[in-house]
Structure formats: structure tokens, C-alpha cells
Amino acid sequence: MDLALVVVIQVLYGIASLVIVSAGLAVIFGMMKVINLAHGEFLMLGGYSVVMAVQFGINLWIAIFIVAPIAVGLVGIVLERLVIRRLYGRMVDTMLATWGLSLLLIGIVTSVFGNTTAGISTPLGNFAIGGYSVSVYTLLIIAVAIVLGLALRGVLTKTQFGLIARGTMQNPAMADALGISPSKVYSATFAVGAALSGLAGGLLAPLTGVVPTMGAAFVAKAFITVIGGGPAILTGLASASGFFGAINQVATFLSTPVFGEVALLLAAIVMLRLLPQGITGRFFKGSL
Amino acid sequence: MTAGVTPLLQTHDLNVRFGGVHATRDVNFTLAEAELRCVIGPNGAGKSTFFKLLTGQVKPTSGRILFRGKDISKMQPHDPGRLGIGIKTQVPSLFNGLSVWENVWLSARRTNPPKIANDVTRQTLERVGMLADSKAITGTLAHGQRQWVELGVVLAADPPLILLDEPAAGMSDAEVMRTAELILEINRQHALVVVEHDMSFIRMIAKKVTVLHQGQVIREDVPDRIMSDPLVQQIYLGKKAH
């Protein structure tokens, strides 16, 4: 019974991590159809922001929830202005350019911080379920994922910015006609996506430690989740994370983390074969 | 239709549904060898869907399509070409970076050895009047010329059935006449289904017209009777007279 509960928590944690790691990409790819291969590096920058902020004496929670998103959001604005906006509509070129940006960011961070892993200890300690020890941080991640999902939904459906953003994505010409500058909306949306990725990186920093190349571990999973989710941003994110996260965790449990990744990829290929438009291309159509 | 002769193309109770849209309803369509048929209908009548059914881009929800008696309802995208159905799309679909010669050659070469393919290419280009421009890069040509190149590409494969989607679109009057002549000449040896909007063009070429409306065949007759049919006039009410 205790084992069952621990397994459930682990699976939920796996799903929650996927949600958090993919949220920023879901916003950028889902809203703007931009394939940002530097997504992993946004995570990495978020992680480094937290490590640096903590070294400067800033409270860990402020570092994670405020410093990291703002810092990476700013980086996002700069990159969007300089590079991304020149390549809208050119999907392959965007992939290549963002891969270049990914290498560039890794290079810069390596030059400044070196190649070794820096770490922060995982806060909040553990609690016991029967004979098993579970990290409280795990529960925090699950909680954050849920709050994040609800917050995104709230912003997109209930705020003016959310409405403008959704409208512009659907029909930039109309937005223009209404006096809204599409380029400002794109900038802001990209920044929000970057900030979310920064937050994710910040949250993961205490768990994985930060190293310039940490992004690589996440970029493939995030893309699989977002593409597998389909056109509806939030429902797609939730359903795909649920599906792939569960498979990943269960496979990892039954064998090794590497096989967990293999299982995720295989599941993605099978799923794309059956549902070429992603999950929300067939189910939950019309949802957000 | 003479009894006992297999029609070239036949559909039985063909239906297509996309989500809530019933794009094709119980369509029974028959075409004989070397027959020329025009298909008309207002926007949304289901003409494009009908074409896509014949080219395998859309699968029927129910019903069957038979080509020379063989069921082709579930086709891969490369099957129509192999079976002997040539398609000229609404927006000319060509290899824009390749020359006119290379475009037609690729079609001729699929079923012919190299020497014959070269001969077929030359003859086809002559027939559509593009031999002089055979070295031009297709993407640089004017719209009317691209339509003729595409006609050449389709002809070079010598298909028994040719589907033309708005072949006169965007052409000058002189080009439209030339296209009509070409179609009638092609009709001597190939069956054709022509989807068109231009009524005067249809009068130049059609012997039998099928009218689609909301996915259904509502009339099938000679052009004069179609033009004077009250139901046809009603569904075209408000449309620009051609």
C-alpha cells in the first residue's frame, strides 16, 4: 500500500516535471509555431540565475520564482528582437538559428562559469510514507505544475492580454486592424514562454545541479510533449504530459532511466503515427 | 452507355463527411471511355472534394469508386498516376525549379525507356505549344504558360482519364480558346472530367454537364438544357453571369 502511494507520487512527479519543463515551449510553439531549439538553454539560464542569486545571498524562493523568470524573460525579449522575428514563417530556418543560439548560449555560459556542475542542496527535506522516504520538493513540483496550469488558463481566458494574444495568433491582420501591434504581441508571448522556461530551470536547479549542457536532457522531451499534445496549448500540454510522463516513469521504474527515455520516444512515434495532429488534433478539439 | 461495356469511371453512393460537414452525398457518377464531362456548381458544392476523392487525397466515408471495374476507393497518393488518372490541379502544381523539358520528361519517363521518353517529351511539348520554351525554368513562366506546361506533364503519361481543375482560370480570351481547342483534341483519345466556373468556356467544350450542389448531383444533361434549367439558375442566383 505504501509502495503504491510512493509509485503514484513518483508518476505524478514525472508528469508534473514534464508539464513544467514543456510549458514555456507550449506557449512559444503553440501560439507562435516557432520551433525554439534553444529551449533547453532557457532552462539552463534559469538554473544558473538561481545559483547565482543564491550565491549573492538572495532567498532561494525569490530566486526561483522571481529572479529566474525575469532574467530569462529578458533574454527572451532580446533574442526575439535580434533573431527570431526575422525568421517568422520559416520553420526550418528558425530551427537552425535557434540551434545556433543554443550553442552560443552554452558557449557563453561555459566561458563565464566553466564546465563543472554547480549545485544547491534540495530544500524542504523528506517525509516518510511507511518505510519509504519521499522528498517534499517532489510534492512542491507537483503543486507548482497544477498552479501553473491554472494560472496559464486564467491568463489566456480571463485577462485582456490573454485575449489579445490568442486573437493575434489566430489572425494577425485583424489584430493590426484593431490597432494592436502584432510584433509587440509576439515579443511579449516569446518573453512569457522564455520566463516560464526560466522558472522551470530554476525549479530544477536544486534537483539536478547546473551545468552548461543541462538543456540537452530536456529539449527532446519537451518537444515530444508539445508536438504530441497537438494544437490546443493547455489541454495538449496536460494530456501529453500525462501520457508521456506516465510511460517515462513506469519504464524507468521497470528498468533504467535510459530505457525510460527510449520508451518515451517509442511512445511518441507510435502516437504520432496514429494521431498525426497530436492528441488534441483528435480529442478535446476546440479546447484551449 | 452501351450495356456490357465497363465504364471508365464509376462511383456508387459515394459519401464523404468531415466532422459535421457532409461534403459529398450519395454521388453516383459514371464516365465512359473517352467521354468529356464538365462538372459545375457554386462554391462549396463539393467539386474539390469530388476531385480529391478521385486523386486519393480524401477517402470516402462510404461508397465505392471504380476505375475500369477496379475498386480504387482507398488509394495511396501515388496510385492515381499509376492507374492511369492524370490530374491538373487548380493552382498549377509543377516542379518550379526545374525546366519545362524536365517537368514533362519526368512524367514521360515513368512508363517509358529513356529514348522513347525523350521523343514523347518533345511531341507533348509541341502539342501544347511549349517546345520553344523547353529550357525555361518553370517558376519564371507566366500563369497561362504554366497551365499548358502542366497539361503537357499530364499528357506525357498518356492517361486514359484526365482530371482538369479550372483549366481556363486566369487566362486571357485567346488563351482560353486555345485551351478549349486543346481539350477537344485531347478528348479524341482520352476521357476528361473538367471542373469549371466559366460558362462560356463550358459551352465551347461540353457535351454533358454534371451539376453539383451541397455535395449532391442535382442535374446531369447537355449544356443547353442545364443553362435553362430553373433549379440550376436558382442556385446560381446572385452569382456573376459569365
Next chain:
Amino acid sequence: MTLTGFTTSWKSAAVTLALGIVLLAALPSVLDDYTLLQMTIYLVMSVLAVSLGFIWGYSGILCFGQAAFFGLGAYTYAIAVVNMNDSTVPLLLSIVVPALFAAVLGYVIFYGRLSDVYMGVITLTVTLILFNMINSTAGPEWKIGNAPLGGFNGIPAIPPLNWPGNIDETITPRGMFNLSFGVLLAVYAGLRWLIASRIGHVIIAIKENEQRAQLLGYDARAYKLFAFTLGGAIAGLAGCLFANWGAFTSPTIFGLAQSAQIIIWVIVGGLGTLVGPVVGCMLIQWLTTQIGTQQTFNSNLVLGAILVVFVLLVPRGLVPSLGDLLARLFRRRPVEPAEPVGRVEEGRA
């Protein structure tokens, strides 16, 4: 991209091959062993570059994980030659195994009609997974036959190629140079011949307009699968040469950095030619060696910057852009038939 013109006629292939054969014959007599060794790695990487240049530039397949086939070739050779001693079968296996892998992966992607976006992500993921898998095989229990996989340590002391049937006559550094150069020229010639054939024409047509090619009756999936498998085979052969050059192979061969480099070679050199990727490869390899000798700029930084700059400013790459420039300087008449007569009469250069 057009099939007509000098760059795609047999004339340009003949000129390039002639130049190559002259260099192949001449260089070993003027250069010392050490320089030849340095050049050999450039040649081996050029073969890899050409493999991606072919599938991307001519077949329109953007594979983000070409390093996977390169690595599979290297590892297959290493494992097989350690087990078999004679290198003839291992050499063949280093081509066949990556080709089979490419065939399976290609089948899943092309016959599943997955879009280009998924192609990029899936090939990227495959190479990452291979990296992780091989990287974790450090323990002694991980071996195939007599060959330990070595995990992140890699496989050292890989026995070099020998003349078929004669284990003791192994290849010398000069021999490696000749072999690598020879393979590069043979691959170039072979691909140029393929491109000029009907299969090659169809492959290019599919890249130009897949729908029209299919309407003509060509099964696009089969042609793309063929091109992709061929690309994998060539990359695998490059991997075998690589394992011979360094007598060593490690999991970094599957890494993101390696995959990124191959893409950068092709973009910098030029998409749509076979010579372009070779030029890009040699340039970037040289640049990377130079960067290695100083501390200020990290190679990721420079390569990343180059990739971004090229995508934004020189999207066609160096060789085609150079070709355009030369064409503009030497052409006396405009190409487009729609040019107004007046300009021609002015003798526009």
C-alpha cells in the same frame, strides 16, 4: 535549385574529379606524414558532410541526427574487428549496420508520413538516446563478443584496416590518406552519377514538389527511404574511417555537438551542392582547431554564432553564393525571359 547549368552538368563533375585525382596523386609526395594525418581527418569528415549534403540538399530530408549513423559505423567497425581480427567483414558491416538502422528509422518516418518538424525532433532524439545508451556501458559486463563497449571511456586501440585476407599487412598513415581521399572521390562520383540518373531526378523532383511527383505516380516514401538509407550508409563508412584514423571511438561521436557540426558544415558550405559541404567542413574543422589553441572563445560559442549569422545573412551558404557572384560577374545576358529588351541591348554585364 535547378538541374540545369554548369554546376550540375557532367562537366563540373569531371572537373572536380580531375582536380581531386591530381591532388590525391600529388599531395603524398609533397607533404609529410604528420600533415597527411591532419588532412585525413578533414577528408573523413568531408565524407560525413557529403552524406548530409546529399540527403538534405537533394532529397530535402533535414536529419538532425546524422551523427547517429556516423557513430554506428565507427562502433560497428570497432566491435567487429576486435572480434574478427580480419577487417574485411567489419568494413562491410560498418556500412550495412548504419544503413539498416537508417532504413528502419526512415521507414517509420516516411511511411508514417510524419512531417518535417517531427523528422528533426525524432532524429535529434535518436542520436541523444544512442549517446546516453552507449555512454552508460562502462562496466565490464557490457560487451559484444570480445569487445567491451567501454561506456564514456570509449573503445581504445582499435585494430586498423588490413588488406583482405592478410591480417599482418595493415594500413599506414599514407595509406589512410589515400583511402580516405579515394573514398571521398568515389562517393562524390557515385552521387553525381545517381543525381544524373532517373532515380536522382525523381528524388530532386520529390523535394521540389512532393504532391506533383506523387500525382505522376512516383511513390515518394520509397524514394526518400532510399536516399535516407544511402546517406546513412555513407555516414557509416565515414565512421569506419574515423575509427581507423584515431584508433579510438567514444560516445561523443553520437553527441549533439557532433550532429550540430555536420549541419553547420552543410549550411556554411552550401545546401544544394556536394562540393559545398566539403568546403564548409574543411573550413569549420580548420576553424575549430584554431579555436582550440586559445582560451577566450569557446568553440560552442563560435560555432553557434556562425550558425546564427549564416542562417540570417548567408542562407544559401558559401559555395552557391560564390557561384551566384561569379555568374553575375561573367554573364552578359540576363537569364529570365521576361527581361525587357532594352536592358539586353545596353550590353548589361
